[in-house]
Amino acid sequence: MSKTVLLYFIAAVAATGGLLFGFDTGVINVALPFIKQEWQLTETAESWAVSAVLMGAMAGSLLSVQLADRLGRKRINILASLVFVLGSAITAIAPSPEWLIGGRLLLGLAIGVVSFSVPMYIAEIAPSEIRGRLVTFFQLAITIGILVSYMCGYAFADSENGWRLMFGAGFVPAALLLVGMFMVPESPRWLVSKGRTDEALVVLNRIHETDKARIELAEISRTVEDQKTSKTDWRELFSSRLRIPLLIGIGIFFIQQFSGINAVIYYSTKIFGMAGFGSGNTAIMATIGVGVVNTLSTLVAVRFLDQWGRKPLLYTGLIGTAVSLATISFAFYFKDSLGVDLLRVLSVGGVYVYIFFFAISLGPLGWLLISEVYPLRIRGFATSLGSFYHWFFDFWVSFTFPLLAATSLGTNGGIFMIYTGVVLVGLLFAKYIVFETKGLSLEDIEKKWARD
Ligand code: BGC
Numbered sequence: 001m002s003k004t005v006l007l008y009f010i011a012a013v014a015a016t017g018g019l020l021f022g023f024d025t026g027v028i029n030v031a032l033p034f035i036k037q038e039w040q041l042t043e044t045a046e047s048w049a050v051s052a053v054l055m056g057a058m059a060g061s062l063l064s065v066q067l068a069d070r071l072g073r074k075r076i077n078i079l080a081s082l083v084f085v086l087g088s089a090i091t092a093i094a095p096s097p098e099w100l101i102g103g104r105l106l107l108g109l110a111i112g113v114v115s116f117s118v119p120m121y122i123a124e125i126a127p128s129e130i131r132g133r134l135v136t137f138f139q140l141a142i143t144i145g146i147l148v149s150y151m152c153g154y155a156f157a158d159s160e161n162g163w164r165l166m167f168g169a170g171f172v173p174a175a176l177l178l179v180g181m182f183m184v185p186e187s188p189r190w191l192v193s194k195g196r197t198d199e200a201l202v203v204l205n206r207i208h209e210t211d212k213a214r215i216e217l218a219e220i221s222r223t224v225e226d227q228k229t230s231k232t233d234w235r236e237l238f239s240s241r242l243r244i245p246l247l248i249g250i251g252i253f254f255i256q257q258f259s260g261i262n263a264v265i266y267y268s269t270k271i272f273g274m275a276g277f278g279s280g281n282t283a284i285m286a287t288i289g290v291g292v293v294n295t296l297s298t299l300v301a302v303r304f305l306d307q308w309g310r311k312p313l314l315y316t317g318l319i320g321t322a323v324s325l326a327t328i329s330f331a332f333y334f335k336d337s338l339g340v341d342l343l344r345v346l347s348v349g350g351v352y353v354y355i356f357f358f359a360i361s362l363g364p365l366g367w368l369l370i371s372e373v374y375p376l377r378i379r380g381f382a383t384s385l386g387s388f389y390h391w392f393f394d395f396w397v398s399f400t401f402p403l404l405a406a407t408s409l410g411t412n413g414g415i416f417m418i419y420t421g422v423v424l425v426g427l428l429f430a431k432y433i434v435f436e437t438k439g440l441s442l443e444d445i446e447k448k449w450a451r452d
Contacts, residue, residue, distance in 0.1 A: 003207055007126065010207075011134055013180035014122050015141035017077060017114035020084050020173050022145020024107045025053060026291070027166050029266050030153020030284055033273075034163040039097055043406050047399045050266050052101045053108035054395035060112020061387040065380050067113070072194075073121040073187040076113060081181060083110040084174035092168035107170075112391060116384050119371060124187040127208065135371050136302045139364040143298045145173070146265060147291030154284050192220045193227075227377055234381040237374075242449055245373040247433050249386035252369050255426035256362040257393035259321055260419035263401040264290065264351055270405065274332070275347040276340050286348055293352050297359035309438035310365060314430045317361020318423055324354035325420040332413025362426075366390065372437050375446045 001009070028050050036046060068076045083106055090103030122134045152169045156162040185207075191200035200220070204213035237246055264271065268290050272283040305313060331338065331346035338346070370386040401415070409415045437445060 003209075007207055010125055010184045011122055011137065013177070013184050014077070014118050015137060016173050016177040016180060017080065017118035018138045018141030019145035019148070020081075020170065020177065021111050021115055022142035022147075023149045023170050023173060024084070024087070024111060024145075025262070026146035026265055027149035027152065027170065028053070028104075029269055029287060030150055030157070031163040031166045032267075033269055033283075034157075035097075035100070038163075041097065043402050045097055046402050048101050049097065049104065050402075051395050051399040052104035053111065054391050054398060056105040056108020056110075057112035057115065057391040058108075058388055058395065060109040061116055061384050061391055062112075063109075064113045064116040064387075065384045068117050068120065069190075069193075069380070072190050073117060073124065074181055074184065076117050077121065078178060078181045080110040080113040080117070081174050081178035083107075083113075085171060085178065088167060088170040088174055092164045092171070094164075103167075108391075112387070115390070116387050119367060120380075120383070121187055123371065124189040125185075125203075125207065127212075133302065133306070135368050136298075136305060136364045139367055140295070140298050140302060143291070143295040143359065143363070147288070147295050150284070150288045150291040154281070154288055157281055157284055188217070189220050189224070192217070193224050197221065223376065234378060237378050237382050237385070242375070242378075244433065244435075245375075245382070245449065248373050249370045249382060250389045251429050251433060252362070252366050253386060253390040254393055255318075255422060255429060256366045257390065257397050258419065258422040259358065259362060259426070260325065260397060260401075260416065260422075261358055261362070262394055262398050263415075263419070264355065265294075266398055267401055267405075268351060270402070271351065272348060274405065274410070275344050277344065277348075289348075290351060290355055293355045294359050294363075297356045298363060301360045301364045304360075305364065305368070306438060309436050310369070311430065311434060311436050313361050314365055314434060315427070317357045317365075318426045318430060320357030321354055321362070322420050322423040322427075324350045324357060325416050325423060328354070329413035329416035329420060332411065332416070369434070369437070372442065372445060375449055376442070 032046065032049065035041065035049065039045075041049065064076065067079070071079065087103050087107035087110060090106065091100055094100040094103055119135055119138050122138065126134050149166070149169075152166045156165040156169075159165055185203040186199070188200040188203045191197070191203065197217070201213065201217055204216050207213075208216055236242065268287045269283040272286045277283045277286060301313065328347050328350035331343055331350060335343045370383050374382040404410055404415050409418075
């Protein structure tokens with residue numbers, strides 16, 4: 001296998017973790033209407049079925065720093081894939097809602113782990129020239145996972161035990177990740193940090209030209225040495241010097257999640273049902289449309305983030321999401337005078353336009369910015385904290401959505417007005433807190449936070 005092919009193979013195997021993140025969070029959208037029908041779930045049980053994954057992911061993201069350091073990047077991903085296999089099996093055969101929620105909790109644990117360990121593994125193994133693009137590649141894998149889950153929803157909607165097959169389908173990428181992880185090398189950076197320099201050189205020789213491998217090894221060794229001598233203290237993250245990166249890491253996920261993205265990703269069949277589509281195949285077809293727009297628009301971000309810069313895309317995305325969210329809100333508010341047809345056009349159209357603008361901005365930028373803004377010495381801890389907040393905010397939005405949707409805030413569209421308000425605050429956040437990282441090396445960014 002040539003070196004380039006090997007690199008792409010490694011990235012593809014690791015990205016399967018992103019695909020599972022997308023699949024297992026998205027599948028609930030299409031499975032939920034069938035589960036509700038079978039078990040007559042209350043709104044609260046519905047919220048738990050969706051949000052158990054997010055609670056698991058919160059725990060997983062906090063556990064992952066220690067585990068990734070102790071076990072290594074390969075073994076932590078192997079462990080996560082085993083948990084994915086188990087979680088898929090339990091949710092597919094769950095005899096009661098409690099079992100389903102337990103299985104979803106397990107899946108969440110694995111998602112929390114991979115949302116930290118996969119981008120880190122890719123970044124550590126990729127040559128610096130393509131490192132940035134590969135982080136957005138992770139987001140692309142998430143959106144593909146969401147799309148595949150919706151397609152499974154469509155494929156199995158008419159089958160007996162359809163929702164069980166939908167959950168069971170997650171077994172396939174989980175098994176692929178498991179087998180694939182045995183075939184890829186350990187991260188050279190982790191090997192060096194454990195004193196296994198000879199093994200690190202073997203890996204580097206497999207992915208770089210011989211001269212480059214030695215240079216890379218010397219660089220890694222230097223950074224690892226620096227880290228050892230400068231005694232990392234996680235409390236440093238809360239010092240006033242690092243206030244801006246801390247605010248960026250938490251703020252970007254606050255805006256991303258409270259813009260209501262997962263009200264759409266997890267509940268679009270329900271939203272389309274509220275707009276008069278019923279919960280059957282038409283609502284699922286419209287939901288597949290969400291998945292397609294999401295994936296295709298992420299390709300736009302992959303293409304232009306480095307060329308146009310982060311901030312122009314962020315501004316464009318925020319303005320577009322605010323306008324489309326307000327449109328959805330107005331459509332529900334005036335539904336009686338609009339009539340069913342116009343309500344459908346405005347709400348479904350509004351959701352598609354919203355997804356487009358989200359996918360070119362807040363979607364990839366969340367994961368990209370947290371991988372860029374922190375100094376190396378506390379990057380591991382800071383990234384896992386950012387990822388924890390992502391799941392924490394996601395939990396609150398997703399847990400409250402069906403509860404609020406059942407009140408007048410849902411029927412009169414007020415809930416989308418709240419999301420619009422958050423996005424408008426996001427514009428201030430983009431202007432005053434976020435800074436442009438396009439074209440800067442991670443070392444340049446790090447200099448901004450250097451001690452005086
Ligand atoms: C977010 C997820 C969201 C997905 C939608 C990701 O960046 O982290 O919460 O479901 O984008 O594509």
